[in-house]
Amino acid sequence: MKIMSNEMLVAAYRDAKKKGQDADWIRLLRIEVQKRGLILTKN
Known part of the structure; x- marks a missing residue:
């Protein structure tokens, strides 16, 4: 995966x-978000 900022x-x-999109791509992104300790809530 290429390097992305948190945002x-x-x-x-x-x-x-x-x-x-592809479920594997969504899962990969979700795992990376969790590794970084980010919150996925929408305001």
Whole structure:
């Protein structure tokens, strides 16, 4: 996976989830978000 800032990572996850992209890609992004200790809640 290419290096992303925290903001880009969360945005990529939300975008992939919204567009219904490949489940493996969504899972990979979610794991990376969790590793970094980020929160995926939407304001």
